[in-house]
Amino acid sequence: MACHRLRHLAVVLVVLAVACSLRADASDDPYGPLRPVCSLGAGYTSRSLYETNLNRLFNKLSYEAVANGGFIINATEGDPKNMAFGVSMCFQDSNWADCIRCLDVAPSYATRECPFNRTAALLFSDCVVRYSDKNFFSEETEEVASFELFVTVYLNSSAVVEARQAMLDKLVVEAVASEPLWAYGNTTHQDGSRVYGLVQCRRDLSKDHCNTCLTNLVGYVLRNFPNNTAASFKSFNCYVNITEKYHSAKEKHVDVSNGV
Ligand SMILES: *[C@@H]1O[C@H](CO)[C@@H](O)[C@H](O)[C@H]1NC(C)=O
Ligand SMILES: *[C@@H]1O[C@H](CO)[C@@H](O)[C@H](O)[C@H]1NC(C)=O
Ligand SMILES: *[C@@H]1O[C@H](CO)[C@@H](O)[C@H](O)[C@H]1NC(C)=O
Ligand SMILES: *[C@@H]1O[C@H](CO)[C@@H](O)[C@H](O)[C@H]1NC(C)=O
Numbered sequence: 001m002a003c004h005r006l007r008h009l010a011v012v013l014v015v016l017a018v019a020c021s022l023r024a025d026a027s028d029d030p031y032g033p034l035r036p037v038c039s040l041g042a043g044y045t046s047r048s049l050y051e052t053n054l055n056r057l058f059n060k061l062s063y064e065a066v067a068n069g070g071f072i073i074n075a076t077e078g079d080p081k082n083m084a085f086g087v088s089m090c091f092q093d094s095n096w097a098d099c100i101r102c103l104d105v106a107p108s109y110a111t112r113e114c115p116f117n118r119t120a121a122l123l124f125s126d127c128v129v130r131y132s133d134k135n136f137f138s139e140e141t142e143e144v145a146s147f148e149l150f151v152t153v154y155l156n157s158s159a160v161v162e163a164r165q166a167m168l169d170k171l172v173v174e175a176v177a178s179e180p181l182w183a184y185g186n187t188t189h190q191d192g193s194r195v196y197g198l199v200q201c202r203r204d205l206s207k208d209h210c211n212t213c214l215t216n217l218v219g220y221v222l223r224n225f226p227n228n229t230a231a232s233f234k235s236f237n238c239y240v241n242i243t244e245k246y247h248s249a250k251e252k253h254v255d256v257s258n259g260v
């Protein structure tokens with residue numbers, strides 16, 4: 001479980017300069033996945049039943065998700081022996097146009113990045129797509145070797161940020177209690193500046209998994225980025241974004257992996 005691992009912070013923090021980070025790649029292909037995770041398990045063959053089912057599933061994960069307001073939970077295709085399971089979802093603060101585009105292009109990136117993989121997870125800046133030949137619904141996605149957390153932080157060490165903790169703790173409780181598993185709010189720093197928070201889980205997660213994921217991620221954020229007034233933390237399972245109206249444009253890309 002990606003977020004569980006956050007607790008065991010034997011993690012390696014690799015801070016990459018903007019120039020050599022994914023941002024550079026992103027400018028070559030702004031719509032591509034931040035990182036695909038392809039399964040190392042068995043694959044499928046061309047013209048197999050699984051391929052047919054997966055292609056049908058992709059339609060659900062993109063077009064039906066768009067028609068459904070930007071998400072599909074617990075989508076399945078095919079008979080039990082060759083069934084494909086999938087979930088797709090936009091992040092709550094993505095523009096609708098970006099959300100649509102993300103869901104539209106996700107299947108083509110999936111087949112390009114993870115050809116013939118039965119199981120894959122793709123994290124884009126505006127959406128997340130996950131599919132498998134096994135029922136993973138409601139569970140956090142445990143990836144085989146490592147996990148990535150996509151972090152964009154805006155540095156501002158002058159601000160007093162302790163008000164964020166109470167806000168984020170409250171938002172986690174609200175998100176877990178809500179049906180769409182997200183919550184949004186704001187609070188005021190001691191210096192009078194305002195900070196906004198968004199926390200969100202992958203929509204198929206059980207409340208327990210959502211709570212675990214967000215609690216761990218918020219803990220990680222507050223421990224490791226105490227002085228950042230704006231930041232975004234995306235994983236395959238949950239998302240935390242804090243932002244203020246004015247933030248410096250200084251960005252960092254941080255890869256968090258467990259070093260395996
Ligand atoms: C999705 O599937 C999980 C596990 O099978 C189940 O617990 C959950 O209720 C389902 N969610 C929806 C919205 O159907
Ligand atoms: C900030 O939070 C307060 C109370 O929680 C709420 O009434 C207000 O609408 C929020 N402001 C914005 C801009 O979201
Ligand atoms: C955050 O700011 C405090 C006070 O300026 C400083 O002591 C601390 O080292 C900073 N922490 C990080 C992780 O930058
Ligand atoms: C965080 O949320 C704000 C407001 O919704 C948004 O403008 C910003 O792009 C998000 N930050 C990142 C790094 O995604």
Ligand SMILES: *[C@@H]1O[C@H](CO)[C@@H](O)[C@H](O)[C@H]1NC(C)=O
Nearest residue numbers: 156158159191193246247248
């Ligand atoms: C840092 O935060 C303070 C207080 O919120 C704000 O006045 C200042 O403009 C910020 N600095 C930058 C570089 O964003």
Ligand SMILES: CC(=O)N[C@H]1CO[C@H](CO)[C@@H](O)[C@@H]1O
Nearest residue numbers: 038039041042043113116117
């Ligand atoms: C079985 C199979 O096709 N596995 C592939 C999944 O994706 C990885 C990374 O793209 C490939 O190296 C595997 O061969």
